Amino acid sequence: MKNILITGGTGYIGSHTCLALLKRGFNLTIIDSNINSSSLSISRVKKILKDEYYDEKIVFFKGDIRDKKFLDEIFLNSIKQNNRIQGVIHFAGLKAVSESLFQPLVYWENNVYGSICLFEIMGKYDCKNIVFSSSASIYKNNSLKPILETSEIKPCTPYGQTKVAIENILEGIFKTSSNSWRIANLRYFNPIGAHESGLIGENPLSTPNNLFPIVCRVADGSICELQIFGNDWPTNDGTPVRDYIHIMDLAEAHCAGLDFLFKNKPQFINLNVGTGIGTSVLELVNKFMEVNNCRIPYKYSQKRLGDLPFVVAENKLITSILEWRPKRNIEQMCRDGWQWQKNNPNGF
Ligand code: NAD
Numbered sequence: 001m002k003n004i005l006i007t008g009g010t011g012y013i014g015s016h017t018c019l020a021l022l023k024r025g026f027n028l029t030i031i032d033s034n035i036n037s038s039s040l041s042i043s044r045v046k047k048i049l050k051d052e053y054y055d056e057k058i059v060f061f062k063g064d065i066r067d068k069k070f071l072d073e074i075f076l077n078s079i080k081q082n083n084r085i086q087g088v089i090h091f092a093g094l095k096a097v098s099e100s101l102f103q104p105l106v107y108w109e110n111n112v113y114g115s116i117c118l119f120e121i122m123g124k125y126d127c128k129n130i131v132f133s134s135s136a137s138i139y140k141n142n143s144l145k146p147i148l149e150t151s152e153i154k155p156c157t158p159y160g161q162t163k164v165a166i167e168n169i170l171e172g173i174f175k176t177s178s179n180s181w182r183i184a185n186l187r188y189f190n191p192i193g194a195h196e197s198g199l200i201g202e203n204p205l206s207t208p209n210n211l212f213p214i215v216c217r218v219a220d221g222s223i224c225e226l227q228i229f230g231n232d233w234p235t236n237d238g239t240p241v242r243d244y245i246h247i248m249d250l251a252e253a254h255c256a257g258l259d260f261l262f263k264n265k266p267q268f269i270n271l272n273v274g275t276g277i278g279t280s281v282l283e284l285v286n287k288f289m290e291v292n293n294c295r296i297p298y299k300y301s302q303k304r305l306g307d308l309p310f311v312v313a314e315n316k317l318i319t320s321i322l323e324w325r326p327k328r329n330i331e332q333m334c335r336d337g338w339q340w341q342k343n344n345p346n347g348f
């Protein structure tokens with residue numbers, strides 16, 4: 001079975017994707033610096049799978065993608081062990097959008113330079129299949145219409161700019177290498193929730209900034225009140241609308257993306273990964289309270305700088321090209337996310 005390198009594989013999306021890939025039989029080489037994660041997530045993934053058979057299918061190396069020597073050794077060893085890395089899912093990166101506004105150089109250095117190191121070593125070892133974690137934050141959507149892959153790209157934060165830069169670098173590699181690479185940029189909308197077991201989930205090591213982990217912490221009492229950023233947006237209830245997607249649906253999109261790349265000719269493709277369904281902040285909060293029978297005290301506060309009223313995917317391209325469609329609804333996202341938070345209030 002194919003060996004896939006997962007950078008950032010112990011993180012939130014990485015750990016859920018590792019689980020989905022292992023279920024599909026792939027061998028995994030995981031690397032992570034653990035700057036925002038714990039390698040305990042791998043033990044939990046194995047616990048969910050409940051089978052020693054999987055022990056041999058995962059190897060983990062703690063290290064940084066900016067360390068080319070480290071990357072080189074991993075690719076070389078995979079060849080020596082007759083388990084050549086044939087594809088990469090590249091999650092490793094810093095992702096705190098607001099932090100990137102204050103520390104742009106840290107984001108450019110980690111995300112863009114790190115990616116350059118990775119692509120260079122991939123090229124050296126003739127590994128030319130990659131799924132890259134891009135983001136809906138690259139779009140500038142001031143309208144109330146779903147976003148197409150061809151919609152305007154104009155990120156308003158250094159974080160989003162690093163994602164565009166990496167997509168552009170990959171496009172350049174594709175065009176200048178006689179079109180020999182297979183590249184899929186998956187532009188995620190808002191992943192939330194956790195695996196239904198409650199054994200793995202989002203584990204931000206610093207104070208969370210995103211809505212869903214904050215809602216979970218308000219529910220368990222570790223944050224006393226949710227602040228909803230603005231209630232006079234041009235939406236039905238005045239709060240901003242997002243396209244929340246269950247983390248396991250997102251994980252499965254990576255499996256489908258890899259399958260697609262391996263089965264098809266070299267290409268460079270951008271795909272929105274969302275449900276196509278918009279949910280407002282207020283709707284999410286009310287659904288969370290209803291499904292989990294708990295209270296989320298909230299108050300309205302000032303709008304957050306750079307926020308957008310409506311960020312929802314047009315997902316026709318991904319659902320027509322990949323053998324994938326989102327299966328889990330907002331109730332399940334709220335239930336599974338809360339189950340993880342309740343059972344693991346301090347993370348792993
Ligand atoms: P995460 O922080 O849980 O995972 C990222 C992982 O990368 C972490 O485990 C971190 O330790 C590791 N990492 C960071 N820099 C590294 C480096 N230089 N070398 C090695 N490891 C490094 O975040 P996530 O939510 O799982 O996001 C995964 C990817 O998806 C990121 O690239 C993120 O930008 C992107 N993304 C996330 C979201 C989201 O809402 N979670 C949305 C769009 C895109």
Ligand code: UDP
Nearest residue numbers: 209210211212214227228229240281304307
């Ligand atoms: N949000 C909020 N209070 C918070 C965090 C977020 O009202 O404490 C809102 C935010 O304004 C946005 C939505 O929740 O409209 C989703 O925010 P998040 O940061 O999770 O995702 P993004 O804005 O990056 O899509």
